[in-house]
Amino acid sequence: MKFWLSVGLIIFSIQHLVAQAIDKERLLEYYESQRYADAAQYLQSIYPADTRDTKVLTQMAYCQMMSGNFPEAEKNYLKVNTIEPNNVPVLFSLAGINSRRGNKNKAKAYLLDIIRLDSLNFNAYRQLAGFGENTGERLKYLKKANTLNATDPDVAYDLSMTYRELKQYQEAYDVLETAIAADPGNFTLQQAQLPLANQLGKYTEVVETGEKLLKENSDVNVINEMGQAYFYLKEYQKCAAVFKTLEDLGVQNEGTLYFMALSYRELKEYDKAEIYAKKTIDEGISNHTALYYTALGGIYEQKKKFPNALEAYKRGLTFDNNHSIYYRLGLLYDFNLKQAKNAVNYYNLYLKSKPDPGKEKEQVDYAKARITALTKS
Structure with a gap:
């Protein structure tokens, strides 16, 4: 049209x-x-x-x-x-062209010219929000646009997300509530409102809206919000069942597993509670944590803070029996802490961890040589 x-x-x-x-x-x-x-x-x-x-x-x-x-x-x-x-349509065109070419400052300048000429221009405020340099500026333009048209779904969504970022949950919820009242079939707005309703303790509403949304689309975010609502409603069996669907889909996370552990605890199913408590811990630990501690230990060595380096390396081993950490500990005990027995122990642990003989031939040979030298001495 x-x-x-x-x-x-x-x-x-x-x-x-x-x-x-x-x-x-x-x-x-x-x-x-x-x-x-x-x-x-x-x-x-x-x-x-x-x-x-x-x-x-x-x-x-x-x-x-x-x-x-x-x-x-x-x-x-x-x-x-x-x-x-001062031709407003021309200024809009110039703003659009510069926006598409990545010249955001020029685009913003044209939009500011428009609101100088027309202080009630909804589209200008809506577009200016996209060029906001910080949350405060973005909020200012979105609030003005929302005041001019409270039922526009895009502005309502963006303003709500900005309020949520600022942890102003009631304001975020109310903005969406007005837009949803004008368009009850807008599932995007309803889904955006779910986490806000949870934050505000509207758990029954989350469940009711979530059930309606799931009839249209099985979205993991909706399931996640419903699971939390069930927990706070003390419907622990439903909470565990809902989050189990996420686990079956392979999209569980630390939070969902944690709620499952708590739910099974409340249901007095302690074996399952233990399993999911352990899964929560495993999920919360990065696969790279040991690597990070290795890096930290190396930094301490460079700073000649050898006790700190020792602590960092050993902390890394609690997350993963990483062969490179064993090697680093062998070197640390050997040359910096002058503890030959501990050095030999970690060199041996390094060799037993089966490092790649092709990629780490030099380190393997060196560890063997140091074991021989330290043992003889």
Whole structure:
């Protein structure tokens, strides 16, 4: 509908162009088939390059913009803006072109010009929010846009997420509530409201809305929110069952496993509670934790803080029996702490951990040589 309206307006403007005879049917065909580059070239072939006719320039700029020729589109829109300054549609076009080219500062400047001319321009505030340099600035523009149109779903969603980021859960919930009332079938807004409802203790509402949403789409985020709501409603069996579906799908996380452990504890199913408590711990530990402690130990060594290095390496071993840590401990005890017995012990542990003989031949040979030397001494 918007496309045909645009075409109609363009063709109407063609009738007002005072220049050489123009083939309206040909131009209309270009627009209907969305051959904007051809339309722009045709207009350029008819009108002189130095024309100051704003209708002609606007038409050419529009066609160039729609065909992706942003430099020429900007050039013609700037001509129009010079001849007829403070033209809001032209300023919007210039903002759009600069936004798509990544020139955010220029795009923002044009949008600020628009609200200077029209302080109630919803679209300008909505777009300005996207250029907010920080949460506060983004919030300012989104609040203004929401004040002008509280039922716009995109603005309501973005404003709600911004409030949530600021932990202003009631404000975030209320913004979505208004938009949902205007569009009860908007599942995106309802799903966005679920975690807020949980934060505000509206657990029954979470379950009821979640059940409705799951009929449309089995979304893991909805299941997660429902599981939490069941727990706080003390419906522990349902909580465990809901989170078990996530585990079966392989999308469990530390939080879901934790709720399962607590639920089974409340149900006095202690064996299961123990299993899921251990799973929670395992999920909460990164596969790279041992590597991080190895790096920390190396830093302490460089700073000659050898007791700290020893503590870091041993801490790393509690997460993974990493052979490189055994080797580092062997070196630390050997050369820095001067404890030959401990050095031999960790060199042996390194060799028993079966390091890759191809990639670590030098370290393997060195560990064997040091064991021999330290044992003899």
